[in-house]
Amino acid sequence: MTLTTPITPEKDLIISIQNVRKTYRLGETEVEALRGVSIDLAKGEFAAVVGPSGSGKSTLLNLIGTIDAPNSGRVLLEGKEVFKLPDDARSRLRNEKIGFIFQSFNLIPVLNVYENIELPLVINSRIPPQDYKKRILAALADVDISEYAYHLPDKLSGGQRQRVAIARALAFDPVLVLADEPTANLDSVTAHKIIDLMLDLNQKRKVTFLFSTHDEKLMNRVKRIIRIQDGMLVS
Ligand code: ADP
Ligand code: MG
Secondary structure, three states: OOOOOOOOOHHHHHEEEEEEEEEEEEEEEEEEEEEHHHEEOOOOOOEEEOOOOOOHHHHHHHHHHOOOOOOOOEEEEOOEEHOOOOOHHHHHHHHEEEEEEEEOOOOOOOOHHHHHHHHHHHHOOOOOOOHHHHHHHHHHOOOOOHHHOOHHHHOOOOHHHHHHHHHHOOOOOOEEEEEOOOOOOOOOHHHHHHHHHHHHHHHHHHHHEEEEEEEEEHHOOOOEEEEEEEOOOOO
């Protein structure tokens, strides 16, 4: 018997995390970063994890991104329990299924915009090389930055860099895009534009988005808000 009934049928679930706990050990002390968190995310959802600094947002996104294993609980990506897979199979799954967007953009400074977006395509074994160009140009157009294709990242503003990072996360058609505080290094006007852009792409490309923020003001267009505090969900 289980007490939590999934609200969506299994087949539409992209992510299901079930009662995950994560403890970090710092010498003698233990930090309980997540204390029994369960979340289901259905295909096509656009959801925000909102909580103050230190509440566990990055820990949560790293578990869902299959980068970091929980101490207990289950993480299922499209029904597959990811931390039961061997490391190489888990990496392959991550490279094919999950796009990442970061607070500090994490573009590679010696590669131009086009080449930055190309990189995850090269890593992704499913995508034939003859499709790279078509995909990159489409992603650049989607984030409205086509004219900067051959610029280096340091010639771009923060908002433009984050657009490139969004294009990079989307160009290989992941099932899920994770964005950990994607607007934290942007001014509030640019931050709103980036959230709006992610929402538009969520609708246009039908890709599932999960992003985190500590900024309540950004939430006016977001339908699903997951609140976290001290490593636990709060309603
Ligand atoms: P947020 O992203 O919401 O700011 P984090 O997930 O980064 O929160 O952190 C949650 C808690 O876990 C905090 O108390 C933080 O100090 C702690 N923590 C995060 N990463 C580590 C780590 N690598 N080692 C030890 N403690 C950590
Ligand atoms: Mg964080």
